[in-house]
Amino acid sequence: NTDNFAVFSEIWYKGNEDWKAYIDGVETKFLRVNYLLRGLKIPGGTHEVVFEFHPNTYYVGSEITRYASIFFLLLVIAVLAAPLVGKKLPGMEYDS
Numbered sequence: 001n002t003d004n005f006a007v008f009s010e011i012w013y014k015g016n017e018d019w020k021a022y023i024d025g026v027e028t029k030f031l032r033v034n035y036l037l038r039g040l041k042i043p044g045g046t047h048e049v050v051f052e053f054h055p056n057t058y059y060v061g062s063e064i065t066r067y068a069s070i071f072f073l074l075l076v077i078a079v080l081a082a083p084l085v086g087k088k089l090p091g092m093e094y095d096s
Contacts, residue, residue: 001044010051012038022050 033039
């Protein structure tokens with residue numbers, strides 16, 4: 001069982017911090033190969049290799065969307081409730 005080196009047809013680009021490589025569940029560094037591809041040193045034997053993409057912009061955008069949705073929902077509730085505020089209900093008398 002000798003170590004191997006795998007070259008993946010995944011494009012290497014600046015900003016690769018969003019990509020994570022795992023061998024058997026353990027995070028591993030990948031390398032730039034042939035100027036534009038990614039490579040990974042893999043120990044001898046049978047292993048599971050996983051590449052995952054976790055862009056920070058996705059998570060930031062998700063949070064912005066969540067808060068904007070809550071704000072919009074509260075705004076809709078306020079617009080629908082506005083006509084009811086201060087309106088006298090039938091059969092109710094108010095003391096002055």
